[in-house]
Each structure stands twice: as C-alpha cells, then as structure tokens.
Amino acid sequence: MRIERFLLAPAAVRPARTDRATLGGPAIDRVLMLGLAATALALDLFRLPGTSLWADELVSVELASQSWPVFWQFMSQHEPHMALYYLLLHVWLIVMGAIGITADELVVRAPSVFFAVLAVAMVFVIGRRFGGRIVGVVAAALYLLNFIQLTKAREARSYSLETFLVCVGWYALLMAIGESDRRRWWIVYLVAMTLGIYAHLLAALILAAQIVAFAGLLILPTEWRDRARRSIRSMVMSVGFICVALLPMVVWFVAHGSTNAWLPPAGAAAVLRAVWNVAGHDVVYALLLGGAAIAAMAVTARGIRGPRSSQTIAPAIALTCWLCVPIAISYALTQPYLNLHLFSWTYLVMVVPALCLLAAVAVVALRSPRGRLAAAVALIVAASIATPLYSFPPTQDFRTAMQWVADRWESGDGLVSTSWSATLATGYYTRIGVLPSAVSDGSPTGWDWPAPRERPLDESAVAGYAAARSRVFLLSGLLAGDTASTKEEVTTLEGTFDRLYHLVDQIAVESKDGSLTVRLYETRRRGESP
Numbered sequence: 001m002r003i004e005r006f007l008l009a010p011a012a013v014r015p016a017r018t019d020r021a022t023l024g025g026p027a028i029d030r031v032l033m034l035g036l037a038a039t040a041l042a043l044d045l046f047r048l049p050g051t052s053l054w055a056d057e058l059v060s061v062e063l064a065s066q067s068w069p070v071f072w073q074f075m076s077q078h079e080p081h082m083a084l085y086y087l088l089l090h091v092w093l094i095v096m097g098a099i100g101i102t103a104d105e106l107v108v109r110a111p112s113v114f115f116a117v118l119a120v121a122m123v124f125v126i127g128r129r130f131g132g133r134i135v136g137v138v139a140a141a142l143y144l145l146n147f148i149q150l151t152k153a154r155e156a157r158s159y160s161l162e163t164f165l166v167c168v169g170w171y172a173l174l175m176a177i178g179e180s181d182r183r184r185w186w187i188v189y190l191v192a193m194t195l196g197i198y199a200h201l202l203a204a205l206i207l208a209a210q211i212v213a214f215a216g217l218l219i220l221p222t223e224w225r226d227r228a229r230r231s232i233r234s235m236v237m238s239v240g241f242i243c244v245a246l247l248p249m250v251v252w253f254v255a256h257g258s259t260n261a262w263l264p265p266a267g268a269a270a271v272l273r274a275v276w277n278v279a280g281h282d283v284v285y286a287l288l289l290g291g292a293a294i295a296a297m298a299v300t301a302r303g304i305r306g307p308r309s310s311q312t313i314a315p316a317i318a319l320t321c322w323l324c325v326p327i328a329i330s331y332a333l334t335q336p337y338l339n340l341h342l343f344s345w346t347y348l349v350m351v352v353p354a355l356c357l358l359a360a361v362a363v364v365a366l367r368s369p370r371g372r373l374a375a376a377v378a379l380i381v382a383a384s385i386a387t388p389l390y391s392f393p394p395t396q397d398f399r400t401a402m403q404w405v406a407d408r409w410e411s412g413d414g415l416v417s418t419s420w421s422a423t424l425a426t427g428y429y430t431r432i433g434v435l436p437s438a439v440s441d442g443s444p445t446g447w448d449w450p451a452p453r454e455r456p457l458d459e460s461a462v463a464g465y466a467a468a469r470s471r472v473f474l475l476s477g478l479l480a481g482d483t484a485s486t487k488e489e490v491t492t493l494e495g496t497f498d499r500l501y502h503l504v505d506q507i508a509v510e511s512k513d514g515s516l517t518v519r520l521y522e523t524r525r526r527g528e529s530p
Contacts, residue, residue: 032137033124040120040144043387044113044153049106053428054395054513055421055479057156061108062424064089065431066449074450079259080252081201085111085158102432105399108156115160116153120144122167123353127360130174130315138360138376139353142289145383146356147280148349158200159349165196166206166350170322173210174315177217177224177231190238194245201249202330202347207242209325213318220304224314260341262481266334274327274345278352280386288382292359292375293323299365316361322354396477397511398425401518402434404507405473408520414469415439416462418490422477422516423447442468456489459496466501466523477516497521 053061063074064086071090075083092111093103101107123143128136143149152159169192176185193210196203214235217228264270279286297320303313327348334343363375402425405415415435417423423445429435444461466472474497476490501521509516 029128029133029136032133033121033128033140036124036137036140036144037117037121040117040153041113043144043150044116045106048109048113048154049104050399051105051154052394052397052399053105053108053156053425054398054511055424055477057108058398058421058424058428060086060089060156061093061103061428062449064093064108065103070449076252077450080249081259082158082199083249084195084198085161085200088161089156104432109154112155112157112160113153115164116149119149119160119164119167119353122164122171123356126167126171126174126353127357129171131357131361131364134364134372134376135357135360138363138379139357141380142356142359142383143353145280145380145387146278146352147386147388148277148345149352150388152346152349159346162196162200162203163350163353165192165199166203167353168192169196169206170210170318173214174318176234177214177227178314182231182234186234186238190241194242197242197246198249200347200350201253202326202342203350204246205326205329205342206322206350207239208329209321210318211239212325213321216317216321217314220313220317222304222314222317258341260344263334263339263341263344265336265339266331266343270334270343270345271331274343274348277345278348278355280383280388282382282386285382285386288379289355289359292362292379293355296358296361296365299362316358319354319358319361323351323358326351393510393512395511395513396421396425396479396516397509398422398429398477398516399434401475401477401507401509401516402426402429404509404518405439405475406435408473408505409436409439410471411438412469413471413473414465415443415473415475416457416465416493417443417446418457418474418476418493419478419482419486420447421479422475425477426475456485457493459493462493466497466521469523471504472497472501472521472523474519474521475516476518477511477514479513494519 059079060082063071063079066074071086075086088111089108093108096103096107120140120143124136124140126136127139131139149163152163169189172185172189172192176182176189179185193203193207197207214228214231217224218232219225275286275290279289296316300313300316300320303316330342330347333340359379360376363372363379366372366375398421415426417426424447426435426440426443430437430440442465444457444465446457474494476494478487478490497519501523504520504522506517506519509518
C-alpha cells in the first residue's frame with residue numbers, strides 16, 4: 001500500500017490502521033504531546049531568568065503597567081495592533097501584584113512562554129489528526145527547535161499568543177470542513193481567528209491564506225471538494241463575522257497608517273534574511289528543511305493530477321497556503337511602490353508551523369521505513385544543531401547596565417536616559433528594585449505616557465537637573481531602527497556632557513543590537529554649592 005494513501009487524509013477516510021505509527025491509542029498521543037510540551041518549556045526557560053528585557057518588551061511591560069485610563073488612551077491613539085496581548089499582560093501583572101509577586105523578567109515573559117508551549121502542542125495535534133503520529137511528532141519537534149519560534153517565545157510580545165491562536169484557527173477550519181459535527185468547529189474557528197488578529201494585526205494574512213485554501217478545496221479534485229462546497233455558507237458567514245469584528249482596528253489603521261515605518265521596502269536581502277533566521281543561521285538545516293517542504297508540496301501537486309488524489313491531499317493544500325500566501329502577500333505589499341511595512345522575518349513566526357508540518361509530511365511520504373526514520377532523525381538533529389544556545393548577549397542588556405549604576409549609586413546622584421528605550425528601562429528596573437527608587441526623582445525623560453516615543457529631551461531641563469547634582473549617570477541605548485534625529489540627539493547630549501563635566505567612570509555593556517553605555521560624570525567638585 002502506498003504511503004501517500006495515508007498522507008494527510010482525515011481519520012474518516014483513512015484505510016484501516018496498519019502502520020505501526022498509528023498503534024497505541026490516545027494514551028500514547030497524550031504522552032507524546034506532554035513530552036513535546038515539556039521539552040518546549042525547558043528550552044523556553046533555559047537561561048531566561050534574569051535575562052534583560054529589551055526595548056520592545058519594555059514597551060509591552062510598561063504599557064501593561066499603566067493605569068486603565070492611560071492604557072486605553074495609548075492603545076486607542078498609538079498602537080492597537082497587539083491589543084489582545086497587551087490586555088492579557090495588563091491583567092496578568094495586576095494578578096501578580098495582587099499576590100505579591102515581583103514582575104521581574106521571568107514573570108512578565110511567562111504568558112509568552114505559556115502560549116508558545118500550547119502552540120507546540122497544537123502543531124502536534126494538527127499533524128497527528130491529519131497525518132498520523134509520525135507527522136505530529138516530527139513537526140512539533142522541528143517547531144519547538146525553530147530559531148524564530150524560540151526567540152519569540154522568550155519575549156514579552158504577542159507572537160506566541162498569535163501563533164497559538166492561528167494554529168487553533170487552522171485546526172478548527174479543517175475540522176469544520178472535514179467532519180460531520182461542524183457547527184462547533186465553525187464557532188471555534190471564528191473566535192480563534194478574531195482573537196488571533198487582535199493579538200497581532202498581521203494574522204489577517206493568515207485569514208487571507210485560509211480563504212485561498214478554501215477556494216482551492218472548492219475547485220481541486222480532492223476528497224474534500226464536496227464537503228467544502230457544502231461549507232460555503234458557513235465559511236462566508238464566518239469570514240464575514242470576523243471582518244465585522246475587526247472593523248474598529250481597520251478604521252484605526254486607515255486613519256493612522258502603519259506603525260512599522262522603520263521597515264524598509266522588501267527585496268532579495270530581506271528574503272534571504274528571513275530564510276537565514278528560519279533556518280537558525282545554519283546552511284545545512286536550511287537545505288534540509290527547505291528541501292523537505294518543497295518535496296511535500298511536490299507530492300501535493302502530483303496528487304492533484306494523479307488518479308488517487310481524492311484520498312491524499314486536501315489538508316496538504318491548506319498547509320501550502322498557510323506557508324506561501326502570507327509570505328507572498330506581505331512581500332508584495334512591502335515593495336517600494338506601496339510599502340505597507342509588512343515583510344519582516346520576525347512576523348513570519350506565524351507560518352513556521354506550516355513549514356514544519358510540510359517537512360514532516362515529506363518524511364512520511366518516503367516509502368521505506370528506514371528512509372522515513374533516517375529523514376526524521378536528520379531533520380531533528382540538524383534542527384537541534386541550529387538551535388540557539390542563548391550564549392549570545394541579550395538584544396539590549398539593560399539589567400547589567402542598571403546593576404552597574406546601582407553598585408555605584410550615592411545619595412544625591414542623578415541619572416539621565418538619552419533614548420526612549422533607556423528611559424523605559426530606567427522606569428522598569430527602578431520599579432522591580434534593581435535601581436534605588438530615588439533614581440527617577442526629577443529626571444528629565446524622553447517618554448511621557450501616553451505620548452509617542454519620539455519626544456526629544458528638553459536640553460534646558462537636562463542642564464538644570466545636572467546642575468542640581470554633584471554626579472550624574474548618563475545612560476545611552478540606541479536601536480538600529482531609531483530615527484536619525486534620535487541618534488543625533490543622543491550624540492549631541494553625550495558631547496555636551498563630555499565638554500562640560502568630568503568623566504569619572506564608564507562601562508560599555510555588550511548587547512546583540514549594539515552596546516549600551518553608562519557614563520558617570522562629576523558635575524561639580526565635592527562640597528561646591530549648587
């Protein structure tokens with residue numbers, strides 16, 4: 001019997017179970033899923049406690065820490081595209097504060113880790129349900145080891161939540177089309193995709209992929225064509241309800257435009273960067289993973305033309321759309337003639353589950369059991385080698401910089417943060433006790449909730465603040481995406497301090513996105529009156 005006859009066919013149309021990989025029942029599946037989830041949790045938590053937050057995470061945490069009026073004002077005026085995540089994080093921090101737990105780096109990242117682990121479980125469930133146990137295990141293993149997934153699972157951002165909800169949405173859609181008990185799955189689909197897009201606006205590209213996939217199932221000669229045609233009304237109603245639910249966000253973005261203006265037009269370099277990051281910066285793994293996914297899509301294309309296509313390919317078409325459509329649309333919309341600032345390797349985390357599932361499908365498509373085992377082992381070993389060991393520094397190591405300040409802090413000292421990210425870091429690390437509470441007293445700031453991040457420092461306020469203190473720490477932490485005016489302002493301020501005050505000590509803290517610098521100046525001699 002050809003293995004393609006088992007390939008991604010739903011249980012309702014599979015032949016009797018003769019493959020050893022299908023034996024053992026639900027108990028084995030639960031054990032496997034829990035084992036994969038536990039492995040994902042261990043990797044996500046590895047060296048995570050005490051790892052510094054960086055700028056984007058600080059925006060998440062500091063926004064979620066604001067009062068409800070400030071929180072809603074910022075969301076409605078400046079950045080609604082991660083609304084659901086910000087809301088969940090806001091509630092999470094309230095709960096942690098109510099039970100007396102300090103919102104340190106591990107605590108604020110805990111929701112992301114939680115949803116990342118659930119996403120791994122969902123990848124297994126999708127693979128197991130529509131391809132068999134081998135597909136589920138291999139796909140989930142590849143996904144939990146993926147560089148982008150691991151990076152985003154360890155950040156206080158919305159990507160894990162978005163990916164989990166997208167996985168739930170795809171599973172519910174396939175179940176709604178392929179099963180007889182469909183009503184509840186259409187409801188799950190509607191809710192999951194609406195929440196997924198509110199978790200991150202770019203999940204709307206997944207909705208587009210689902211529409212394309214559904215259209216393909218309506219047209220192509222698969223085992224689900226009749227079922228898809230019977231589901232037209234439900235699909236149209238579900239997509240319509242999702243679009244209505246998203247109208248507030250659509251209206252906002254039509255009025256305000258993209259919040260990702262820092263993203264340049266997409267070209268070959270952006271595509272190569274995305275491939276490089278998906279493959280964990282490993283050429284061998286890139287070739288293996290990409291080759292497996294292409295092979296799975298080739299099997300799918302062959303199945304459409306083959307005489308047995310009605311038993312093999314419907315969910316594989318959905319996986320192909322899940323992978324390809326969001327990439328194609330985001331790339332097209334980020335071309336110079338339009339540039340809606342959508343194409344970034346970071347945002348592609350939402351298609352990584354499909355890539356891993358397709359690679360697992362290619363493994364199962366091999367006829368030889370030894371070949372399947374060899375291919376699965378080769379992919380997982382290569383993924384393990386490409387997995388980051390977290391030996392590189394944090395994106396921005398504010399914790400080390402703040403600890404350096406705390407170790408040298410004396411009563412009456414001051415601290416000036418030259419950039420918006422440094423300002424947020426000062427507030428956060430003061431609140432969790434790394435810095436003395438007096439650090440922020442009267443300090444001029446480049447960020448004022450709920451104002452945007454680009455508010456420049458008042459030079460006269462900085463001069464007056466420094467004149468009232470005998471010593472001042474100057475903290476700088478620029479990002480590559482900061483505007484030219486922000487970079488110029490920081491350089492000018494550092495030059496002014498070098499010219500007017502005596503440099504006592506300094507440190508450059510290694511960080512992945514550029515060094516942080518802290519300089520300690522004496523602004524007047526000891527005993528000199530202000």
